[in-house]
Amino acid sequence: MARRSRNGLSTSFWFAATLAAASTATPILFGGDISRLVDSTLKGVSSNLKGLFLPGTSLSALIGEQRCKVYPGDANWPSDLAWETLNKLTDNRLLTKPAPQASVCYNGPLYDGAKCEEITATWNRSYSHFVDPIEMMSPVAQGMTCLPPFVFDSHNCTRGGFPMYVINATEPKHVQMGVNFARNTGVRLVIKNTGHDFLGKSGGKDALSIWTHHFKNIEYIEEFKDEKLGYSGPAFKAGVGVQAFEIYKAAHEKGRAVVGGEGETVGIFGGYIQGGGHSPLSSLYGTGADQVLAFEVVTADGKFVVANSTTNTGLFWAMRGGGGSTFGVATSVTVKAHPDMPTTASRFSFTSEKVGNxxxxxxxxxxVDYFIPNADAGTYAYFTIIPNIWTGIFSFNMSPFFAPNKTLEETQALLQPWLTRLDDLSIKFDPNITHFDSYYEAWRSSFPLETVQKINATTGSRMFPRTNLETEEKREELYRNLRQSSENNRVQVHFNMKTVDPANADNAVNSAWRPMYLFSQQAVRWPVNGTAEDTLKRRQEFQTGDMQRWRDISPGAGSYLAEADRLEPNFGQAFWGDKYPQLLELKAKLDPYDVFFATTSVGSERWKVESPGGLPNENGKLCRV
Known part of the structure; x- marks a missing residue:
């Protein structure tokens, strides 16, 4: 058996193991020849370090039973030479201790007052963060250790939940090297695309991060056939770094549309599509995961493989809805393309200020009476209900009522029954119903830009099925519970929609999506400068109070893993329902040493981030429970 040393690991692995993996890999569409990993890249690496970069699982047994992942200061932390070798093997794409953006706001060698003012002005815009190798769009999950003082004064800037090293990957071999290195050393590994995950899955204190943002290739396939999936038609193959605004534009130029989220900067081929992914087109075509025809993936043992309906079928099943950062690192995804379509949208708002609560x-x-017919018609309504604790005023915002493949007249007919009732109540609003010639133009004009999550709030979610709306009694019960949450000062975000399954997809998507007609979120807030103890107490009371009320009236339903609270109880059932046992079996088979971890992911109950103050964030060591 190989022995560890302070400088790395020695090993008796054969290069043949890597050659076998290379010979069975499907040719890479985006990137170089995979054989370079074997007979070229490792040349010149000292013998006592080669074991850190080879595929397989044998070395993992050496570190598989330690309580925590390996961290700086531990005896087994890789040597500087090991990190330097990783940098060379990834074509000098290893970033060492990337500084948090807000470090320019604090005393030290990076202080820059003008730069601080610049980033403060745009801090809440997602465009300010997805281009950064470490920034997460959830400061609460990061640990709140380095924000612009005008946003939150952390008094100094520390790394908190940010990784220590980042591989700016542009080829599958860069991903392979990172996975092999993390597996063979025990260093914590995280995967970051855009950082949109509000639970903090793209961060981890002192981890090695693989940043997939620059896998940007897009290929249009006029005719893609998969007899087993029962699909024959157009498709797009895209690198996982491709974002919504990029693929929607590319699809539009081909007279097509693809299923993705409403947020324009989301990297929809990464965690979004692997977690299921709801869409303005879900009432017509289903979830994002339902569209997947194939993945190219780096697995936990360091192999680069294709996963589709006939090859690596277990991996293919799991990655379509089983969650990102769990079963492998996708580098590309092939998805169905649908015909472009005219779309009508409506945006309006009203408040209680003049008419009373x-x-x-x-x-x-x-x-609420129109949730069923509107969703059955294939629409997607994105609306918020916002309380103002200081004035007692409630606000409703429809942003937007989105009707793909509907004419102006058809959309007006759908909305008119409810709008007439608003008129009868003397509620003033301007429906602003607008018709667009294409899905892309409607999407670009209708949805708001995502903002970085607040510093003193987190969100829980629930999927309310049709049974919550089928009778007057059930609609009244749902309404009363939504109102109670608003009166308890919970900001609410709702999506009235369906997630149909026209292809009868067999995948890991939570079955609770299928009967759902209302996807609802509510947020708990706490004092910005409150203690960790008080913050945790409020978050726990939110789960046992307002969130439990929502669970009680929707027994057997679920929650969406990408828009949820890290404290969601029994998250396996909530996020995957009856599919969770099968996902656990696949996790044990595909990643027996838990190379991949993300909070509330499949199998994550075996681990816990030991954060200061006990708060649910990434600012602590990842250790076994």
Whole structure:
């Protein structure tokens, strides 16, 4: 058996193991020849370090039973020479201790007052963060250790939940090297695409991060056939770094549309599509994961493989809905392309300021009566209900009511019954119903830009099925619970939609998506400068209070893993329902040493981030439970 040393690991692995993996790999569409990993890249690496970069699982047994991942200061932390070798093997794409953006705001060698003012002005815009190798769009999950003082004064800047090393990957071999290195050393590994995950899955204290943002290739395939999936038609193959605004534009130029989220900067071929992914097109075509025809993936043992309906079928099943950062690192995804379509959208708002709270809520109650027919018609309504604790005023915002493949007249007919009831209540609004010639133009004009999550809030979610809406009694019960949450000062975000399954997809998507007609989120807030103890108490009370009320009226339903609370109880059932046992079996088979970990991911109950103050964030060591 190989022995560890302070400088790395020695090993008796054969290069033949790597050659076998290379010979069975499907040719890479985006990147170089995979054989370079074997007979060229490792040349010149000292014998006592080669074991750190080879594929397989044998070395993992050496570190598989230690309580925590390996961290700086531990005896087994890789040597500087090992990190330097990783840099060379990834074509000098290893970033060492990338500084948090807000470090320019604090005393030290990076202080720059003008730069601090610049980043503060745009801090809440997602465009300011996805281009950065470490920034996460959830400061709460990061640990709140380095934000612009105007946003939150952390008094100094520390790394908190940010990784220590980042591989700026542009080829599959870069990903392979990172996975092999993490597996064979025990260093914590995280995967970051855009950083959109609000649970903090793209971060980890002192981890090695693989940044996939620059896998940007897009290929249009006029005719893609998969008899087993029962699909024959157009498709797009895209690198996982491709974002919504990029693929939607590319699809539009081909007269097509693809299923993706409403947020324009989301990397929809990464965690979004692997977690299921709801879409403005879900009422017509289903979830993002339902569209997948194939993945190219680096697995936990360092192999680069294709996963589709006939090859690596277990991996293919799991990665379509089983969650990102769990079963492998995708480098490309092939998805169905649908015909472009004219689309109509409506944006409007009203408040309780002039009509009073009871009339305002009567307008909301009237809307609940139309959730079923609107979703059955294939629409996607994105709306918020926002309380103002200081004024007592409630606000409703429809942003937007989105009707793919609907004419202006058809959309007006769908909305008119509810709008007439609003008129009867003397609620003033301007429906602003607009028709667009294409899906892309409607999407680009209708949805708001995502903002970075607040510093003193987190969100829980629930999928309410049709049974919550089928009778007057059940609609009233749902309405009362939504109103109670608003009166308890919970900001709410809702999506009235369906997630159909036209192809009868067999994948890991939570079955609770299929009967759902309302996807609902509510947020808990706490004092910005509150203690860790008080913050944790409020978050726990939110779960046992307002969130439990929502669970109680929707027994057997679920939650969406990408828009949820890290404290969601029994998250396996909530996020995957009856598919969780099968996912656990596949996790044990595909990643027996837990190379991949993300909070609330499949199998993550075996681990815990030991954060200061006990708060649910990434600012602590990852250790076994």
């Amino acid at each position: 009871e009339t305002f809520w009567a307008g909301i109650r009237a809307y």
